[in-house]
Ligand SMILES: [Zn+2]
């Protein structure tokens with residue numbers, strides 16, 4: 048199906064047409080008037096009449112185009128990303144780019160599809176996706192961001208209400224890559240507390256860096272633990288867990 052045109056484009060086309068035909072009509076009539084005035088012995092009267100008819104035709108067509116402008120119906124579409132209005136002549140039949148933010152507005156059955164937000168696990172940039180998104184690449188760093196898929200592996204068809212407001216639903220794993228020497232005791236104490244391990248187990252762990260400390264935690268929790276362990280000079284990294292390892 049052809050893309051539904053924007054109302055502003057259609058109005059511009061009709062207006063331009065109307066103005067150029069009106070101009071052509073006026074010029075033709077002026078020439079016709081001049082020829083008629085100096086038609087002499089009738090040699091030029093045929094040409095004058097032809098021009099007059101053409102000029103009147105042009106002006107009628109210009110008026111018709113002018114009236115079309117007023118008849119353009121509008122269909123307001125709000126961009127689900129930046130909320131700015133996009134005005135079309137009818138309901139959209141396919142995805143279209145937003146005039147303000149240039150993102151593709153997802154459309155199903157003439158309606159925009161709600162979009163969800165997710166933060167990029169690599170650069171923390173806020174990204175958007177809808178149920179039409181198959182692969183989401185970060186707008187800022189181009190890393191692929193894992194999004195929810197149903198059991199068959201297809202992108203999820205319905206988005207539960209609770210999911211729409213979730214900032215980031217990916218699961219993360221937390222890695223301890225190193226630590227300073229000055230606060231080792233405090234670090235061991237904190238890890239004992241977080242992981243419910245005894246002192247010997249934690250010391251064993253610290254001897255084998257880098258080590259995965261926790262898996263399947265939310266980004267918020269990972270950030271919190273990173274800040275907490277950072278207080279004791281723990282060097283922590285976290286990464287989104289890959290879909291396949293669920
Ligand atoms: Zn937009």
Ligand SMILES: [Zn+2]
Nearest residue numbers: 167170185188
């Ligand atoms: Zn990114």
